[in-house]
Amino acid sequence: MGGNGGGGTNADKRPNDLLGSWFVRSGWSKGELARQVNRRARQLGANHISTDTSRVRRWLDGENPREPIPRILSELFSERFGCVVSIEDLGLRVARQSPSASGVDLPWTGPQTVALLSEFSRSDLMLARRGFLGTSLGLSAGPALVEPMQRWLVPTPASPAPPEPDPLPEPRRPGRLSRPELELLESTTKMFRQWDAQCGGGLRRKAVVGQLHEVTDLLQEPQPEATTRKLFQVAAELAELAGWMSYDVGLQPTAQKYFVLALHAAKEAGDKPLGSYVLSSMSRQMIHLGRPDDALELIHLAQYGSRDCASPRTQSMLYAMEARAYANMGQPGKCKRAVRMAEDTFADADDWDEPDSDWIRFFSEAELHGENSHSFRDLAYVAGRSPTYASLAEPLMERAVELFAKDGEHQRSYALNLIGMATVHLLQREPERGSAYASQAMETARKVRSERVNTRIRKTVGAAVRDFGDLSAVVDLTEQLAVDLPESADAG
Incomplete structure (x- = not known):
């Protein structure tokens, strides 16, 4: 056999x-x-x-x-x-199996997705302290991560016929969610997203997880099919946001599990562009964790899965993330090509017939320039601290900083790009200018709860001390760091 x-x-x-x-x-x-x-x-x-x-x-x-x-x-x-x-x-x-493999390879069924989202969000709420899942979750990487995610593209098999009902069944309850109630759920999700951009992941993470748990309760009640799909869409957005906030405060295994569950929910919602966005978040996490090969595979999966339905803004974001992956893999030719594709595709965004979903509206001109400049900055590091690539990053990063300063709403992105400018000037052997940008970044970082921002600032100041430790501007910067960014408290 x-x-x-x-x-x-x-x-x-x-x-x-x-x-x-x-x-x-x-x-x-x-x-x-x-x-x-x-x-x-x-x-x-x-x-x-x-x-x-x-x-x-x-x-x-x-x-x-x-x-x-x-x-x-x-x-x-x-x-x-x-x-x-x-x-x-x-x-x-x-x-x-290793804990990492068993953590993401989950059945792709609607009822199981709801049950897993409910169970995981409930555990998070009950045990919401830093690293609470550290002993039961491991990060997946390589084939153990990528291969299960490829099942996002497999068509959902038809459900079997339900068993025969018992005699005299109770009448089926009509869906209790009205359209205004669904719209309220969507507007609440949008509000959480705005809070995250303004304040960082640490401040409202538990509120997002709580809202996600409430949505899973609604998904376990009888609802019309259209309502169920909309609820899965909301659940996917909330799970992605919970993952993003967890990533932002340094809870990496927790973040990955939320991203995986978000992708499952997006599949149940039939929303391929949203699924591609979830995969881009997973890709960004892999770049952060030093796994650019995995990041590239996830981005290519996102691009393939949404190739016939993603808006130009979404496609541009995916190209920008592809460039980041290639940069960290040390492939300048492919990186530059992806940067050009991101720019060219973004130029078509305003001519798109349909309004963009709220989850992709963050990808503005400022974000585009910020991502592409970070790709060149990453290339500079991979190429042995190359000032040539740093010079390519500088004008793009400068424009991103300028736009984020005017925007005023995306404080975390503003701080990250200020740090980016600091690193670019350090690579160009301009420590005074680098220190000035790092000082600005610290002032902005005090307004957000983002361990990711704080960690990057500390690394940047550490690099300045290593290369230019005797310079008075760098000495002042280390003193400011001790005052402005003491070790962060638990983020929940």
Whole structure:
């Protein structure tokens, strides 16, 4: 039978009563379950799986199948019963995986996405202290991260027919959410996004997580199909924002888990541009963590998945992130080409027929210049602190700083670009100008709660001390750092 997913040992084998119970209640025959397993395996690219009725009988008799079959069975039974049916619930042993692999490779089903969002946001609210999930979550990277995310592109299989209703069922409750209530949820999400841009991720993160948990409660109630899709869209935006805020305050495994769940919710909403935006956030995190190869794969997945529906503004943002990945990989030619594509595509944004979604409106001319300048700045570091690439970054960064100063609303981005200007001038061996920009950045950083901003300032001041420690401007800068940015308190 070729690769049939058999595993385990025959010694001391006992019937799997748990799997048998779920199987009997499903109403499936052994042949039907085998066909569904084979079909799902092909969707996952596991073409070596070839299951038949005798193999299903062996599972019921106590044989433990190899991966990915336990995960496939979990997905199939979860879809059948409309609730989370874990591998353990089926009496199957989980294949040994690293915590990072098990943290992101989740079933792509609507009910399971809701359940996981609810469970994770509830745990976050109950245990909201810095690093609270550190022992149970690990960061995924490489194939363990990228391959599960590729399933975003796999069409969602049709749901099985629901089981026959009990006699005299209770009447189905109509969806209790009105259009004004949905609009209020959307406006609240927009408000949270504005707070994040203005104040950083530390101040309102728990409020966003709480709102996300409320939305998952609504998703567990009967709603019209259109309302359910809209709620999934709101959940995706809130989960992405919770991930972004967690990333901003340094909770990296927590951030990644929220990003993954946001992508699942975006898939359930049928919103490919939103999914591409979530993938861009995951890509940015990978660049931050020194994994530009992973970042590039995630961006290419985002571009491919939204190629026929993303607005010019969204496409421009994806090109800009592609440039950042290439810069950190030390590929100047591809980086410069992606920068040009970002600029050319952004020029078409004003001619787009439909209004942009709120989640992409942050990507302004200032953000475009800031991202592209950071790409050249990153190239400068990769190329051994090259002043040539730093000189390419300077005019773009200067324009970004100027626009953010006028804007007044995106204080964190303003601070990050001030830091960028400081690093550019340090690379150009202009420590006085670099120190002046770093000092400005510290003044702005006091207005936001962003460990990301604080960390970059400390690194920049450290670089100034290393190269120009005897200079009076740098001495003054280190004294200002001790006063303005003492070690941050827990961010929640």
